[in-house]
Amino acid sequence: MNLSTCLSMLSDSTQQAIVEEQNRRLQENSKAALAERLTDECYLTRLWQALHDVERDVVRLFLLEAAKGFLTKRQWESLSHARHARLSVGLTRLRRLGIVLTVRKLWSEVGYFVPEEIRRTFLPLLDQQGKTELHCNNHIQTLSYYTTGGRGIHLDLFACLQLVRDQQPALTKRRTIHQRFIQKLSIQVSLSDEHVGTMADRLGGDGRKQPYPVAIAVLLDMAFRLQLLSADEKQIGLNQAKVDEWLGLSAAERLMDIYRLAERYYLPHQPWLEACSFEMKRCRDSGWRSVSQLLQRLRTLGFRLPDDADALLKAAWLHPLLGFGFVQLGLDQDQELFWRWNPLLAEGSESSLWYVEPTGVVIAAPTVPLRDLWELGRLGDFSFEGEMVQCTLQPAKVQSYIGGGGAERQILSFLQSACPYPLPDAILQQVKNWARDARQIQMERCIRVRTAHAGILQELRELQSMQPFLGEIISETDFLIDERQEEKLLIMLRQCGYEPQAGLIRGFRPLEAGEGRPTSARPDADDTQNGLLAIALPWDGYQVENVFPDPSDGAPQLSRLPRIWTQHYQSYHPQTLRDLLKRAEELQLTVRVQLAAGTEQEGVPVKVDIQLGYWHVTLDTGAGKSRLRLDDIQRVRMLLPDYVQH
Numbered sequence: 001m002n003l004s005t006c007l008s009m010l011s012d013s014t015q016q017a018i019v020e021e022q023n024r025r026l027q028e029n030s031k032a033a034l035a036e037r038l039t040d041e042c043y044l045t046r047l048w049q050a051l052h053d054v055e056r057d058v059v060r061l062f063l064l065e066a067a068k069g070f071l072t073k074r075q076w077e078s079l080s081h082a083r084h085a086r087l088s089v090g091l092t093r094l095r096r097l098g099i100v101l102t103v104r105k106l107w108s109e110v111g112y113f114v115p116e117e118i119r120r121t122f123l124p125l126l127d128q129q130g131k132t133e134l135h136c137n138n139h140i141q142t143l144s145y146y147t148t149g150g151r152g153i154h155l156d157l158f159a160c161l162q163l164v165r166d167q168q169p170a171l172t173k174r175r176t177i178h179q180r181f182i183q184k185l186s187i188q189v190s191l192s193d194e195h196v197g198t199m200a201d202r203l204g205g206d207g208r209k210q211p212y213p214v215a216i217a218v219l220l221d222m223a224f225r226l227q228l229l230s231a232d233e234k235q236i237g238l239n240q241a242k243v244d245e246w247l248g249l250s251a252a253e254r255l256m257d258i259y260r261l262a263e264r265y266y267l268p269h270q271p272w273l274e275a276c277s278f279e280m281k282r283c284r285d286s287g288w289r290s291v292s293q294l295l296q297r298l299r300t301l302g303f304r305l306p307d308d309a310d311a312l313l314k315a316a317w318l319h320p321l322l323g324f325g326f327v328q329l330g331l332d333q334d335q336e337l338f339w340r341w342n343p344l345l346a347e348g349s350e351s352s353l354w355y356v357e358p359t360g361v362v363i364a365a366p367t368v369p370l371r372d373l374w375e376l377g378r379l380g381d382f383s384f385e386g387e388m389v390q391c392t393l394q395p396a397k398v399q400s401y402i403g404g405g406g407a408e409r410q411i412l413s414f415l416q417s418a419c420p421y422p423l424p425d426a427i428l429q430q431v432k433n434w435a436r437d438a439r440q441i442q443m444e445r446c447i448r449v450r451t452a453h454a455g456i457l458q459e460l461r462e463l464q465s466m467q468p469f470l471g472e473i474i475s476e477t478d479f480l481i482d483e484r485q486e487e488k489l490l491i492m493l494r495q496c497g498y499e500p501q502a503g504l505i506r507g508f509r510p511l512e513a514g515e516g517r518p519t520s521a522r523p524d525a526d527d528t529q530n531g532l533l534a535i536a537l538p539w540d541g542y543q544v545e546n547v548f549p550d551p552s553d554g555a556p557q558l559s560r561l562p563r564i565w566t567q568h569y570q571s572y573h574p575q576t577l578r579d580l581l582k583r584a585e586e587l588q589l590t591v592r593v594q595l596a597a598g599t600e601q602e603g604v605p606v607k608v609d610i611q612l613g614y615w616h617v618t619l620d621t622g623a624g625k626s627r628l629r630l631d632d633i634q635r636v637r638m639l640l641p642d643y644v645q646h
Contacts, residue, residue: 001539003115006101007035009544017548018098025050025097034098044121047097054090059099059122061087062114064302067269069114070103070538076112085558085587086641095549102549103542111542120278126301134279134294136287143288143330143338145322150190151366151384152325152345153222153258154251158370159188159384160223161243162377170235176211177220177236188384191215195323198315199266210533215323218266221531225261247371251350254370259326265535268316272303276313280339286346288330291318291337310337352418358426360393362415372418375511379411398431399438405445406510408435414511446472446480449489449500453477456498465492558587558640569594569637574615577630581605581617584638591619593628594635601626602639 007015015034022037023029026046030037037043051059062069065079080087091112094100099118103111150156163169169181193214200214210217223229227242246254263277275298283289295309306312318339321327326345330338344366352372354364362376366389373382373389378401380393398411408431416423449469451457454476460466461473469489472480481489493500564570565580569592572580584591585605592602603619603626610616615630 001113001115001544003038003117004035006113006115006544007038009546010034011546014546014548015098018096021096022047022098038098038115039117041121044118045125047099048122048125052090052093054086055093056090057083058087058090058094059114060126060302062100062112063119063123063126063275064271064304066114066271067538068264068274069116069119070542071112073110073112083588085589089558092549092551096551102545102547103539104545105541105543109542110545111539113539113542113544119274120281123275123278123301124282134283134289134297136283136285136289137338140288140330140332140338143328143332145329145331147194147319147322147329149328149342150192150195150323150325151387152342153191153219153262153323154254154370155325155366155384155389156189156191156219157223157226157228157258158373159382160185160219161228161238162374162382163188164229164236164238165377166381168235168237171231171233174211175231175233182212182216185219186213186216188382189215189219190325190384191219191323195319196266199320217533221265221533221535222258222261225265225531226257247374251345251367251369255326255345258324262320262324264537265531266320269538272298272305272309273313273317275301275303276317283341286341286343288338288340291339294339353420354418356415356419356423356427358424360427360430362391362393364389364391364418368418371512375414378511379414393427393430395434395437398434401511402435402438408432410510411435445483447483447486448474449479449481451477460496463496465496561638565638566640567637569635571635574630577633577636578608578615580636580638581608581630589641590639592637592639593619593633595628596632596634601628 010018019030019032019034019037032040032043037047048056048059061079062071065071066075071079076091077084080091091100095102095112099114101113101115103113105111163181163185167181167184169177172178196214196218199218200210212220220229224231226246227239228246229236230239231237249257259281263274267273267277276294279294279297291310291313295305295313299305314337318327318329318337322329325342327339328342330340332338350369351365351367352369354362354368354376356362360380362380364373364376366387368389373391376391379397380391381397383390383392401411402408411431412423412428415427451460457473457477457479461470469481469485469492470479474480490500561583565583581591582605583589585608588604590602590604592600594600601619601621603621605617606620606625607618608615617628617630617633619626619628
């Protein structure tokens with residue numbers, strides 16, 4: 001659940017109540033919407049600075065212990081048991097500030113959730129002293145590693161979509177994809193089981209044996225979750241509208257969406273691993289950084305790391321990121337592991353440039369925009385071997401394009417648009433020959449216009465304004481027009497007093513060379529469908545509850561205490577005194593007592609018992625334990641903690 005999905009489940013009145021609570025805390029009167037506030041790092045930092053210690057302790061507990069920021073009520077009570085009264089107050093206040101959201105299952109099981117946008121901002125703030133940062137080693141130019149990286153998960157997804165478009169793979173009776181398609185896809189992609197093999201045990205969530213190699217299963221799962229692919233009873237195919245949106249994104253947007261999807265579904269649900277990912281994303285440049293320094297940073301923040309944390313991090317996250325092409329890994333001369341962001345994925349690295357060889361092979365850099373490559377794929381077959389992308393022009397595809405209404409000049413213009421030199425003569429001649437062969441038998445799309453009876457067509461033939469449309473009369477009632485004449489014909493018929501009914505005609509789509517690309521909003525990170533793999537998330541089955549808690553919800557035990565116990569310093573009946581001290585012991589509250597000798601002490605009762613016929617109380621004063629007889633206590637007052645007073 002991302003923040004926008006969570007907030008969509010809260011009513012306007014609940015969101016406004018949270019906004020007013022935030023304004024009171026920050027002592028301002030901002031009109032900004034809740035969604036805008038909770039996605040603004042500067043605002044969240046100010047909100048963190050305004051939190052009380054008890055509230056920060058609760059945030060720290062969620063960041064250090066909650067899987068993906070989620071805790072069931074049972075987990076919360078177990079983790080907060082030692083300081084339950086205190087932390088419950090902090091939890092309620094964070095719920096009122098919108099930092100923690102209450103979630104509930106249909107059968108009333110309650111949980112608590114801190115959205116990823118908030119966790120990502122608050123994590124570095126745990127280190128208030130700023131003692132450790134991930135420093136870049138500028139002295140290292142390049143490092144080698146025993147496992148090669150992938151060319152980029154976006155190119156692997158692109159290869160998958162191209163193959164689905166061309167092959168339209170069928171499903172078996174068991175609703176699995178035919179192995180012939182899987183074998184072809186395996187040849188096209190760079191992601192391997194070596195990168196994601198450790199995911200095998202975690203990704204078989206339904207207990208069934210996975211019929212595909214792990215790398216292919218992950219790739220297909222990602223394509224389905226991004227809604228680029230869909231399946232019916234017989235085959236899988238493209239969701240063309242979603243594919244167009246995806247191709248229309250900038251490289252940075254596309255890669256960030258893929259990264260977040262991988263972070264959500266493929267990263268093990270352990271808080272320290274998620275913190276590693278958050279810390280890595282804070283590093284903006286592509287310099288080399290030490291993995292051991294990254295782990296030390298987490299220890300400084302308070303995470304308890306397993307003994308084999310370096311091996312787990314490498315297998316569970318760094319190797320998959322290497323296969324996805326997000327990072328590069330390297331070992332220095334001391335065999336210490338370093339990582340850096342792949343320089344090829346730097347923002348603004350896209351460049352529309354390819355080279356057309358006389359043999360009909362188009363060689364493109366991996367930074368060519370995917371939409372340009374997608375259009376190029378309408379004319380040839382791709383090969384993704386090596387560092388460059390190669391597309392070999394195919395006569396069948398070129399002829400199919402021309403047969404669908406295209407022209408050879410459009411093909412040549414498209415190829416020339418990204419080529420820095422004039423097209424080779426061999427290519428000009430080759431495309432010309434293929435076009436000539438395609439015109440031996442021509443198939444054209446046209447619109448058939450049918451009149452109700454022969455008299456109407458005869459009337460139209462007598463009208464001078466209708467002559468440009470009546471070039472191909474095929475019967476007493478029917479004639480053909482070019483698709484491009486449809487709108488003009490409809491206007492002319494209405495001017496002549498007729499009311500035509502036009503069907504929906506799908507027209508020819510020319511090749512696009514960078515210009516006129518459709519723009520689309522960046523897809524919501526939660527806008528995903530079920531994937532190929534059964535991957536359970538901690539909050540599955542829970543929905544955000546539309547509730548704004550009362551301040552007293554966090555400390556119901558404290559609110560039910562007799563006011564005289566907390567507001568007055570006085571003597572009590574022996575039985576009442578015992579009740580007061582036992583209640584203070586239960587709630588871990590400090591009491592102030594005045595003894596018969598006139599001295600005073602403060603401490604938390606840790607034991608109230610009877611010995612040799614006399615009642616005693618043992619106080620933890622902070623400096624040690626003090627054992628007192630109740631008969632020696634003259635006055636007593638229960639002190640409420642500061643976090644209740646705020």
